[in-house]
Amino acid sequence: MYGMLRSEGEMMKIYISDLTKVNGIQREINLQEKLEEINFNGDNIRFIEPIKLTGIIRDESGIIKLKGELNLVVELNCHRCSKNLEQVINICIDESYTNTEKAPDDFYKFSGNEIDFSPMIFDNILTNIPMKILCSEDCKGLCEVCGCNRNLKDCNCKIQQYDPRFEALLKLRDKEFR
Ligand SMILES: [Zn+2]
Numbered sequence: 797m798y799g800m801l802r803s804e805g806e807m808m809k810i811y812i813s814d815l816t817k818v819n820g821i822q823r824e825i826n827l828q829e830k831l832e833e834i835n836f837n838g839d840n841i842r843f844i845e846p847i848k849l850t851g852i853i854r855d856e857s858g859i860i861k862l863k864g865e866l867n868l869v870v871e872l873n874c875h876r877c878s879k880n881l882e883q884v885i886n887i888c889i890d891e892s893y894t895n896t897e898k899a900p901d902d903f904y905k906f907s908g909n910e911i912d913f914s915p916m917i918f919d920n921i922l923t924n925i926p927m928k929i930l931c932s933e934d935c936k937g938l939c940e941v942c943g944c945n946r947n948l949k950d951c952n953c954k955i956q957q958y959d960p961r962f963e964a965l966l967k968l969r970d971k972e973f974r
């Protein structure tokens with residue numbers, strides 16, 4: 797998962813040497829990064845604008861706490877008609893970082909004097925992308941027969957229902973005529 801978040805630089809890293817020296821010290825962060833398109837569960841997620849991470853980072857007895865917000869502007873496709881949809885997604889961030897091995901499962905790890913926020917950002921993006929992406933609740937989708945967008949055109953195609961009894965009849969008929 798980690799490696800899937802590709803960005804153009806290393807902007808999502810911060811140096812924390814000043815934080816870990818003094819307990820309780822805090823710092824504002826304001827990071828921006830342009831991300832490449834990612835594919836998740838068959839959805840292509842395109843980042844129209846650089847993602848933004850803003851907030852406060854502070855040292856609480858060796859645990860680095862980050863509280864802030866992640867702002868995304870993404871383009872997704874409707875699951876039914878594949879129309880492009882632009883969405884603004886604002887995510888509340890409340891995470892903890894530790895450099896010790898014994899830590900709760902939901903803590904992120906860091907080593908040395910820098911923290912790379914990329915894995916945390918990636919997890920937050922994936923958990924906040926809507927499961928159901930629709931241009932509207934009553935999107936009619938694409939016609940299974942002719943492929944036209946049924947929101948724009950009424951093609952009157954008949955969608956054939958598969959009926960096993962009909963299939964059996966056809967087989968019988970084929971035999972009789974052989
Ligand atoms: Zn749609």
Ligand SMILES: [Zn+2]
Pocket residue numbers: 939940941942943944951952953
């Ligand atoms: Zn059709």
